[in-house]
Amino acid sequence: ERPQYTPAYPLSENTVLVIQQLFSNLLSALFIPFFKALRTVGTQGVGKAGVYERPQYTFSFYLLIVLHAFATVFFATFNGRYLRYEQEL
Numbered sequence: 001e002r003p004q005y006t007p008a009y010p011l012s013e014n015t016v017l018v019i020q021q022l023f024s025n026l027l028s029a030l031f032i033p034f035f036k037a038l039r040t041v042g043t044q045g046v047g048k049a050g051v052y053e054r055p056q057y058t059f060s061f062y063l064l065i066v067l068h069a070f071a072t073v074f075f076a077t078f079n080g081r082y083l084r085y086e087q088e089l
Contacts, residue, residue: 009084035060038059038063039060
């Protein structure tokens with residue numbers, strides 16, 4: 001006889017909080033070199049000294065807007081199965 005499948009859920013809310021904080025910090029740390037590489041995109045060098053003239057808004061700002069919009073649409077339209085809720089019913 002096969003053992004009954006029991007979904008694994010976190011034991012406490014603190015576990016969920018710690019995992020969420022860990023992955024948020026890791027993702028944030030990954031964005032630092034990404035935006036650093038894009039720092040000068042959309043700027044124009046002026047003269048031989050290499051002084052940059054920055055526009056009012058740079059490419060990284062627009063990229064941040066697109067990223068935020070994508071995340072908002074993704075989470076607002078998420079239609080997943082809530083396994084824990086179904087288990088409790």
